[in-house]
Amino acid sequence: MMEQHAEVISMAEQRAARDARDSGATRDGVSDRPRCQASTAADRPCRNYATDGPLCRVHAVQQGERPTPSDASPPDEGPVEHARRQGRDDAAAPAGGGSGDPAGAGSRAGSGDDGSSDATAGDAYERIAEEVRRRGWRMAIDGLAALDAVDSDALAEELSTLAGFLRRRLTGDYDIDDFGFDEDLTTNLLMPLVRPLHRHYWRVASHGVEHLPADGGGLVVANHAGTLPLDAIIARLDIFDQTGRHARELGADLVFRTPFIGEWARKTGATLASGNDADRLLTAGELVAVWPEGFKGLGKPWKDRYKLQRFGRGGFVATALRAQVPIVPTAIVGSEEIYPMIYDLRLLARALGVPYFPIVAQMFAVPVFGPLALLPLPSKWVIEYGEPIDTTAFGPEAADDPMTVFDLTDRVRDTIQNMLHRNLMGRRSVFL
Amino acid sequence: MTDARRVLITGIAGRLAGQLARALEQRDDILEIVGVDVREPQHDLRRTEFVRADVRNPLVGRVIEASAIDTVVHLSTVATPRAAGGRSRMKESNVIGAMQLLAACQQAPTVERFVLKSSAAVYGSAHTDPVSFRERSVPDATPRQGYGQDVAEIEGYVRAFGRRRKDVDVTILRFANFLGGQADGAFQSLFNLPVVPSVLGFDPRLQFVHEDDAVQVLERVTSGDHPGIYNVAGDGVLYLSQCIRLAGRVAAPVPLPFVSAVASGVRRSGRADVTMDQLRFLQFGRVVDTTRMRTRLGIEPRYSTRQAFEDFVRRRRVRGVVAREEVVRWERELYDFLQRKGQDRFLHAQRDGG
Numbered sequence: 083m084m085e086q087h088a089e090v091i092s093m094a095e096q097r098a099a100r101d102a103r104d105s106g107a108t109r110d111g112v113s114d115r116p117r118c119q120a121s122t123a124a125d126r127p128c129r130n131y132a133t134d135g136p137l138c139r140v141h142a143v144q145q146g147e148r149p150t151p152s153d154a155s156p157p158d159e160g161p162v163e164h165a166r167r168q169g170r171d172d173a174a175a176p177a178g179g180g181s182g183d184p185a186g187a188g189s190r191a192g193s194g195d196d197g198s199s200d201a202t203a204g205d206a207y208e209r210i211a212e213e214v215r216r217r218g219w220r221m222a223i224d225g226l227a228a229l230d231a232v233d234s235d236a237l238a239e240e241l242s243t244l245a246g247f248l249r250r251r252l253t254g255d256y257d258i259d260d261f262g263f264d265e266d267l268t269t270n271l272l273m274p275l276v277r278p279l280h281r282h283y284w285r286v287a288s289h290g291v292e293h294l295p296a297d298g299g300g301l302v303v304a305n306h307a308g309t310l311p312l313d314a315i316i317a318r319l320d321i322f323d324q325t326g327r328h329a330r331e332l333g334a335d336l337v338f339r340t341p342f343i344g345e346w347a348r349k350t351g352a353t354l355a356s357g358n359d360a361d362r363l364l365t366a367g368e369l370v371a372v373w374p375e376g377f378k379g380l381g382k383p384w385k386d387r388y389k390l391q392r393f394g395r396g397g398f399v400a401t402a403l404r405a406q407v408p409i410v411p412t413a414i415v416g417s418e419e420i421y422p423m424i425y426d427l428r429l430l431a432r433a434l435g436v437p438y439f440p441i442v443a444q445m446f447a448v449p450v451f452g453p454l455a456l457l458p459l460p461s462k463w464v465i466e467y468g469e470p471i472d473t474t475a476f477g478p479e480a481a482d483d484p485m486t487v488f489d490l491t492d493r494v495r496d497t498i499q500n501m502l503h504r505n506l507m508g509r510r511s512v513f514l
Numbered sequence: 515m516t517d518a519r520r521v522l523i524t525g526i527a528g529r530l531a532g533q534l535a536r537a538l539e540q541r542d543d544i545l546e547i548v549g550v551d552v553r554e555p556q557h558d559l560r561r562t563e564f565v566r567a568d569v570r571n572p573l574v575g576r577v578i579e580a581s582a583i584d585t586v587v588h589l590s591t592v593a594t595p596r597a598a599g600g601r602s603r604m605k606e607s608n609v610i611g612a613m614q615l616l617a618a619c620q621q622a623p624t625v626e627r628f629v630l631k632s633s634a635a636v637y638g639s640a641h642t643d644p645v646s647f648r649e650r651s652v653p654d655a656t657p658r659q660g661y662g663q664d665v666a667e668i669e670g671y672v673r674a675f676g677r678r679r680k681d682v683d684v685t686i687l688r689f690a691n692f693l694g695g696q697a698d699g700a701f702q703s704l705f706n707l708p709v710v711p712s713v714l715g716f717d718p719r720l721q722f723v724h725e726d727d728a729v730q731v732l733e734r735v736t737s738g739d740h741p742g743i744y745n746v747a748g749d750g751v752l753y754l755s756q757c758i759r760l761a762g763r764v765a766a767p768v769p770l771p772f773v774s775a776v777a778s779g780v781r782r783s784g785r786a787d788v789t790m791d792q793l794r795f796l797q798f799g800r801v802v803d804t805t806r807m808r809t810r811l812g813i814e815p816r817y818s819t820r821q822a823f824e825d826f827v828r829r830r831r832v833r834g835v836v837a838r839e840e841v842v843r844w845e846r847e848l849y850d851f852l853q854r855k856g857q858d859r860f861l862h863a864q865r866d867g868g
Contacts, residue, residue, distance in 0.1 A: 238852040249845040254759030338641040341715025
């Protein structure tokens, strides 16, 4: 913007003006255009040329008088330059604090879509430029000072925590366990990212937290639904927020074969749902979470919602028996409604090698709302942790007794189904 | 069993073998050390006798007989095709070499102990892998190509040899990836490239073993009586992405469909020996359980996986794009600044209050 004003007063004109003032006489011939009649901050006469009115552009802005749109915006300005400048203006405006008007003008200009927008934008730009010129960079400093005064200790704390996290991530200075669980990343980055979904989007209410073991091994068994395994992520976060313990998920082998998903599953502490890995986790005293319905539960049609599917072969019960840890049946209500699955394109799924290929209700809204429609629906979630089932009564050798394993599997399944029904009866509506 | 031992080491020109020979030379209970290789060893060896021969050469059998060798340490398995001069020659030298050596040992009545340097590559690498392989766990898919296949076949022959000669104690050591030496050079050559290639969307869990620990383990099983199979690895696990960050390098993720094309390009350029069997390793990695090594061999690795890697970075002077000291310095400066600000504020508050 400074260059622009430099164009207005060329060096030759400036010299001429100075000469004129020094000699005390007015020389004609340099230019006969009228000069601005206002005086500058230093109480000298303004030497800018006047625009249509008696004032130059700078003073016209100061006095609230708008110059004509024609010369407000430089004609050779490309759209990119314009956009860039616009962005700079918008970014600069909030830092000003006091300069609300230019910010408003800037955003107004940004929303314009016809030919005149360029002019208004130029106008806003002028005004902001003037503001910057008048107050210098003080306002940016003022903004920082204001931020500093808000809660400086907390801010400093946050900043140093963030810097520590960044340093650890940049230099690889963090530890992972044998399973590949990256606790630093999970607690400090991923969980804070998911927390708004948990708190504000699905407004999860959880009951029976006291049933989760405070220490030592435990097996959380929950229902699985919602086309995408978001319920696993949310339940995991809920358990962490309620008890401070990381529940280690057991995932199907497809999860670990898939790019990105497998990588992130491992980093967040999930491992393959095999007896070997689960035994190791439970004997190490970890809390393990399992969704025994697997893909049968995730990819079930809308009409079967909240109907528990078959619970695999009861491998999870055998694992809990071997490790002699309590089983916590858990019901998650609300996850069924996030992606109502209307149809399953089985042939396509088989061709792609995936367990199901869902047609969800949101897909029909895509022509109207665009990809935004594919967001999960904001249903209200309730997570209930049920009474733990003690496995020590059966003894570790019961893991090899198929009858006990089947009985216990059925018991867990019935418990979860009853909890689901009870919570479904209790809820006012799907979304509230 | 006699206390004093006569040891034959194959592949003596290798770095690991050289260090093992040096360690054994220090011991009084090792009477004689014979090294066999096609190349002259460059190490500073004093007592070790050197026999220039291929393992496939019948001369080896005569050496075993003439020196009354009682312990054979087989270290000459090559990990990368380039070291052997092509994949088919690598297979020839690895598998046929081991067979010939075993045949020679079977003929020699003096042999009491056979130590094989194998690799954790026998477990293969797959998404269905357990979190860590125990010695007895059988992988879903045994490696069907490359180094993994070679070591799996060699192990098979060695076990068969152990069944035929029941009086011979067979020890198989399955090492995790070496860093620093020439022993298992395939992985570390990735860090020779300007950017470290990885597979997009996959981050393998890796384990390393430091040479010093490997020598310690080899020395223990050569001089003591420890038949069986042992996994050897440093404590802890690193992700490939973490290794890249520790080394201050930049990753170049390659999408899965293009991985083999990129790998063959890299191989042809001659800057790194990336083989096809390693690509699966770069996807899924591999972790082994070292409980048996600790309890049966009584060995605590001096270097954890991470220390082994950091030592490798230091010794090889792997040049980083992101300097660790810089990052640490930035952080410290920020801390200092915040602390100064805090003190200023505190002083202000004091003055205002007082």
